[in-house]
Structures are given as C-alpha cells and as structure tokens.
Amino acid sequence: MKIPKLQIGSLSASIPIVQGGMGVRVSLAPLAAAVANQGGIGTISSIGLGDIKASADEYVRTAKEALANEIRKAKSLTDGHLAINFMGVLSNINDLIKISVKEGIKIIAFGAGLPTKLPALVPDPSVNLVPIVSCARAAGLILRTWDRRYNRITDALILEGPLAGGHLGFSAEQLEHIEDFSLEKLLPEVLEVIKPYEDKYGKKIPVITAGGIYDGKDIARMLSLGASGVQMGTRFVCTEECNVSQQFKQAYLDAREEDIVIIKSPVGMPGRAIHNKFLKDLEVKGKLKITCPYRCLTVCKIETAKYCIALALLNSYFGDVDNGLIFCGQNAHRVDKIVTVKELIDELLSELKEA
Ligand SMILES: Cc1cc2nc3c(=O)[nH]c(=O)nc-3n(C[C@H](O)[C@H](O)[C@H](O)COP(=O)(O)O)c2cc1C
Structure with a gap:
C-alpha cells in the first residue's frame, strides 16, 4: 500500500499524520519539528509559554515573544510543515495568531470555540485555517458563516472525537455515552455537511480525525472511512523529543x-x-x-x-x-515505552502498510 499524502491547501505532507497541539508546553518546537522532519505536520501549542515571573508583570508581551521564539526554534530544526494550535478561550488569542502569521506559519489550528471571525483576522489565503470540531453541526455552522461573510471555506477540519486527550468538545452527559459519538459515526456526518461547500468552491476540505487513534490499523480504518489524515496526541507524549518532565x-x-x-x-x-x-x-x-x-x-x-x-x-x-x-x-494506559518520534512514526507506517 502506498502511504497517502495529506494535502492542506497548497501544502502537501508526505504522510497523513498530524501531531496534535498540546498545551501547556507539551508540544513545543523539538516535538513539532521532529514530526515535521518525518513528513508529518508538527503542531506547537501556543498556550502557557514564556518566563513565568516575567509573565506575571507583562503577560501579553511575554506570551507573544515566547511564541515567536518557539516558532523560530522549530524553523531552525525543520523545513517541514508546522502548525500552531490556539484555543478560542485564550484572552490574547488575536495577538498570538497575528504573531504566528508574521513568523511565517502556514497552518492555524483553532479549537475550544467557534472561529467565526478567523478569516477576518487572517485574510492571507496562503495561511491555512483549520478549525477543530467535535460534530457535524459545528462544521456546518463554521462553513455557512465563512461562506456568507468571507466567501471562503476552511482549508481542512480536524474532527476530534470523545476519546481524545485534554479538553473535549462534548458535555459530561455525552461522555457517558461515548459509543454514540464515535469517530466512525461522526465522520460520515461531517463528510456529508462539507460536501455542498466542496462542490461550490471546487476544492476538497480534508477531514483529519483525532481521538483514540493509537496504531497504524486505526489510521488505516480512518482513511478507509474517508478521513484524509489523522491527528494524534497521546502517543507523542511518550517520545524523547516531547519536552514534558x-x-x-x-x-x-x-x-x-x-x-x-x-x-x-x-x-x-x-x-x-x-x-x-x-x-x-x-x-x-x-x-x-x-x-x-x-x-x-x-x-x-x-x-x-x-x-x-x-x-x-x-x-x-x-x-x-x-x-x-x-x-x-x-x-494513554496502552503506552508502555518511550521512543523517538522516528521510531514511533516508522512503527505507525509499517502497521498502516500492513493493514
Ligand atoms: C496532554 C495533552 C494536551 C492537549 N492539549 C490540547 C490543546 O491545548 N489544544 C487542543 O486543541 N488540543 C489539545 N489536546 C488534544 C490533542 O491535540 C489531540 O487532538 C488529541 O489528544 C488526540 O487524541 P489522542 O490523544 O487519543 O491521540 C491535548 C491532548 C493531550 C494528550
């Protein structure tokens, strides 16, 4: 089996694997660059960066400078594809997005909120805007709003299901019935909602599924269901390149x-x-x-x-x-060793080929 590429706008990643943004400081430059060097998309989380003491006095400036430094560091380590992850609930989000674009970032992943005004903040069409959603309704709402207001659609979507790490786009009640919200159920709904917009704009909106994707077999299943790629978080935490303690x-x-x-x-x-x-x-x-x-x-x-x-x-x-x-x-309970990013990706790709 040939490993499919992941195309987002004019960017083409040679493997369909995105390392998800993980705050606070879980996905920094070394991890994101290592993934990008293997042909995937590496994501730096924009959250909680910068010297803690300096932040207490000058939070906005410190956070902005720290993100710019992290981007520069990642770029010094790779020529591959880098994304920055933002959460809609950040008080300084506009500042952080602007500095990322200024530093040459071409993929903006936006979660924890509906990015209805994002195209106004980032009008440059060479910057790929990738909202993170947990249901077809949110995907439809974003597309409808962007189409009407900005004559633009999303360059990709990340569909994050209920098995993911970090904050989840599901209510506590929904999480008691996880089986009702599996990616296998959500993905066809999202593919249906985006179809009229793909037809209208004559371009594909790649859907990247996330949450509980653990091995190459899982990746193969997602691709066979119509996903263009997968986003993984948990597996990348136990890599040597991940900066956590x-x-x-x-x-x-x-x-x-x-x-x-x-x-x-x-x-x-x-x-x-x-x-x-x-x-x-x-x-x-x-x-x-x-x-x-x-x-x-x-x-x-x-x-x-x-x-x-x-x-x-x-x-x-x-x-x-x-x-x-x-x-x-x-x-996370299935992870039993710390490996390099290369070892992890080699393992995932060989499982994917086998599957
Ligand atoms: C430690 C950790 C922190 C995370 N932080 C964020 C975050 O700040 N923003 C975000 O959009 N997603 C965050 N996520 C979600 C990941 O980007 C990814 O979509 C998700 O973990 C995929 O599921 P998996 O961990 O089962 O592979 C986090 C996940 C983990 C494990």
Missing part, C-alpha cells in the same frame, strides 16, 4: 485504564486526565487557593474556579505531578 511521561507509563478519568475544567469544558494525587486532593478540599496575575482565559472566573489550570498543567510539565494536572487521551 520524565515524571509526566512516567505517569502515562504507569497509568491503568481505570486511572483515566473525565474532569471538570475551569475552561468550562470537560477534560480527560490521569487520576492522581492532585485530583484526589481537589476532591477532598473542593477548591485550591488561586492567585491569578495572568487572566489567560476569558472564561475562567477566579472567584469560582476550583484551581488554576495553567499552574496545574505547568506543575506537571516541570515534574511536580503530585500537584499537577496530567491531561491524556483514553488510550
């Missing part, structure tokens, strides 16, 4: 299936994480003390938030996992 990776290696839980996040969406001391303490205390110099999220209310999610994720990144939140996908 050894303790973070060890928590993945140690996790059992029953340790992987759904949490309520201050972002206002459910998330998937490893049930650890931090989450147990939170259950006992109800609320942790918060001081917030950043105001990094538009949706986080300091009076009612149970903890600072930026700090909790940073703690895990630095290795203090007992006081930190460890986001992961549903399949």
Whole structure:
C-alpha cells in the first residue's frame, strides 16, 4: 500500500499524520519539528509559554515573544510543515495568531470555540485555517458563516472525537455515552455537511480525525472511512523529543485504564486526565487557593474556579505531578515505552502498510 499524502491547501505532507497541539508546553518546537522532519505536520501549542515571573508583570508581551521564539526554534530544526494550535478561550488569542502569521506559519489550528471571525483576522489565503470540531453541526455552522461573510471555506477540519486527550468538545452527559459519538459515526456526518461547500468552491476540505487513534490499523480504518489524515496526541507524549518532565511521561507509563478519568475544567469544558494525587486532593478540599496575575482565559472566573489550570498543567510539565494536572487521551494506559518520534512514526507506517 502506498502511504497517502495529506494535502492542506497548497501544502502537501508526505504522510497523513498530524501531531496534535498540546498545551501547556507539551508540544513545543523539538516535538513539532521532529514530526515535521518525518513528513508529518508538527503542531506547537501556543498556550502557557514564556518566563513565568516575567509573565506575571507583562503577560501579553511575554506570551507573544515566547511564541515567536518557539516558532523560530522549530524553523531552525525543520523545513517541514508546522502548525500552531490556539484555543478560542485564550484572552490574547488575536495577538498570538497575528504573531504566528508574521513568523511565517502556514497552518492555524483553532479549537475550544467557534472561529467565526478567523478569516477576518487572517485574510492571507496562503495561511491555512483549520478549525477543530467535535460534530457535524459545528462544521456546518463554521462553513455557512465563512461562506456568507468571507466567501471562503476552511482549508481542512480536524474532527476530534470523545476519546481524545485534554479538553473535549462534548458535555459530561455525552461522555457517558461515548459509543454514540464515535469517530466512525461522526465522520460520515461531517463528510456529508462539507460536501455542498466542496462542490461550490471546487476544492476538497480534508477531514483529519483525532481521538483514540493509537496504531497504524486505526489510521488505516480512518482513511478507509474517508478521513484524509489523522491527528494524534497521546502517543507523542511518550517520545524523547516531547519536552514534558520524565515524571509526566512516567505517569502515562504507569497509568491503568481505570486511572483515566473525565474532569471538570475551569475552561468550562470537560477534560480527560490521569487520576492522581492532585485530583484526589481537589476532591477532598473542593477548591485550591488561586492567585491569578495572568487572566489567560476569558472564561475562567477566579472567584469560582476550583484551581488554576495553567499552574496545574505547568506543575506537571516541570515534574511536580503530585500537584499537577496530567491531561491524556483514553488510550494513554496502552503506552508502555518511550521512543523517538522516528521510531514511533516508522512503527505507525509499517502497521498502516500492513493493514
Ligand atoms: C496532554 C495533552 C494536551 C492537549 N492539549 C490540547 C490543546 O491545548 N489544544 C487542543 O486543541 N488540543 C489539545 N489536546 C488534544 C490533542 O491535540 C489531540 O487532538 C488529541 O489528544 C488526540 O487524541 P489522542 O490523544 O487519543 O491521540 C491535548 C491532548 C493531550 C494528550
């Protein structure tokens, strides 16, 4: 079997694998560049970057500079395809998107919110706009709005199902019936919704599926169902190039299936994480003390938030996992070794060929 390329606008990745954006600091330049060097698309997360002390005084400037530096670093490591991941709930999102475009980024992945005004912010047609959605309705809404307002459609879509890591675009109730929202069910619905727009504009909208995709067999299944590529997060955490602490990776290696839980996040969406001391303490205390110099999220209310999610994720990144939140996908319990990105991608591709 020939490995299909993933075409997004005028960009062509030689393998149909996107490494998903993972905040806070889980997907930085070394990981994204390593994936891009293997022919995939590497994504840097724009969230939670920069010197923490400097951020307390000058959050907006520090965050912007840190993202620019991360992009420059990645570009010094690869000539391959790089994307930046943004969450719609970030208070400084417009700034971060603008700096990414200025630094030459050609793929903007936008999740946790509907990017209805994104084409106005990024009118340059050479920059590929890729919303992340969890249902056909959201895909249809974005396409309808962009078509009417901007005479433009999305350059690709990432369809993230309920098995993904990090924040999830499903309600707590929906997550109790995960089987009703499988990618196998969602993908045909999305393909149907996008069809009239593909016909009208005479171009394909590649759909990249994400969430629970673990091996080459999974990739083959997604491609056979009509996906143009897959986005994977969890598998890339336990790679040598991923910048998180050894303790973070060890928590993945140690996790059992029953340790992987759904949490309520201050972002206002459910998330998937490893049930650890931090989450147990939170259950006992109800609320942790918060001081917030950043105001990094538009949706986080300091009076009612149970903890600072930026700090909790940073703690895990630095290795203090007992006081930190460890986001992961549903399949994290299956990861049993740390490998290089090349080893992982070689394994995925040989499984894909076999499947
Ligand atoms: C540790 C972690 C952090 C994540 N952070 C983000 C994020 O900041 N923004 C986002 O859009 N998706 C985030 N995700 C989702 C991934 O980009 C990806 O779509 C998802 O994890 C795919 O599912 P998988 O982990 O089963 O492969 C995160 C996932 C993980 C595991």
